[in-house]
Amino acid sequence: MVERESREGTMEDVDAVTREVLTASRLLVAVSARSLSAVEDRVTLPQFRMLVVLSTRGATKLVTLADLLHVAPSTAMRMVDRLIAAGLADRQVNPDNRRETLLRLTAEGSRTVEEVTARRRSEIAVIVERLRPEQRRVLIDALAAFNEAGAEPPAPRTDTEPSPLGWE
Numbered sequence: 001m002v003e004r005e006s007r008e009g010t011m012e013d014v015d016a017v018t019r020e021v022l023t024a025s026r027l028l029v030a031v032s033a034r035s036l037s038a039v040e041d042r043v044t045l046p047q048f049r050m051l052v053v054l055s056t057r058g059a060t061k062l063v064t065l066a067d068l069l070h071v072a073p074s075t076a077m078r079m080v081d082r083l084i085a086a087g088l089a090d091r092q093v094n095p096d097n098r099r100e101t102l103l104r105l106t107a108e109g110s111r112t113v114e115e116v117t118a119r120r121r122s123e124i125a126v127i128v129e130r131l132r133p134e135q136r137r138v139l140i141d142a143l144a145a146f147n148e149a150g151a152e153p154p155a156p157r158t159d160t161e162p163s164p165l166g167w168e
Contacts, residue, residue, distance in 0.1 A: 029045075032120060036048055038115070042086045042088070042112075043086070046069075047082060048113075048116060051083065051089070051113050053065060053068050054103060059092065059103065060104070062077060065103060080103055087106055089103055089106060092104060
C-alpha cells in the first residue's frame with residue numbers, strides 16, 4: 001500500500017510539474033512570437049530556431065542541423081533555402097572535406113538572432129522582476145535541471161548582462 005501511494009504521489013508530482021511546464025511554455029511561446037514580430041515577414045518560429053542553432057553551433061552540416069531540430073533533412077533543406085533567400089544564412093564548402101557543405105549565419109542572420117533575443121530577454125526580464133528573490137533562486141535551479149534533462153544548451157550571457165539574481 002505504501003509503495004502504491006508513493007508511486008501515485010510521484011505520478012501526481014509529474015502531472016503537476018507537466019501542467020505547470022505546459023503553462024509556462026504557452027507563456028514563453030507568446031513571448032517568442034512577440035519578439036519575432038519585427039522580423040516575421042522574413043522568419044517563422046521554426047526558421048528562427050534554426051538560426052539560433054546555427055548561432056550557437058557555428059557552421060553545421062545539413063544532416064546535423066536536421067537532427068538537432070528533429071526534422072527530416074528535406075525539411076531542413078527547404079528551411080535553409082528560405083533563410084539563404086532572405087540573406088540570413090549561406091552555404092560554404094567544408095575546408096576539411098570539400099565534398100561537404102556547411103551552413104552558417106550571415107552577418108544579417110547574426111544581427112537578427114541578436115535583435116530577437118534582446119527583445120525576448122527584455123520581456124522575460126520584466127516577468128522575472130515580478131518574482132521575489134527566493135522564487136528566482138528556486139526557478140534558476142528548476143529551469144537549469146529541466147534544461148539539462150532536455151539537453152538544451154544554456155543561452156549565452158551578454159557582456160553587459162548582470163548575474164541572474166543581480167549579484168556581481
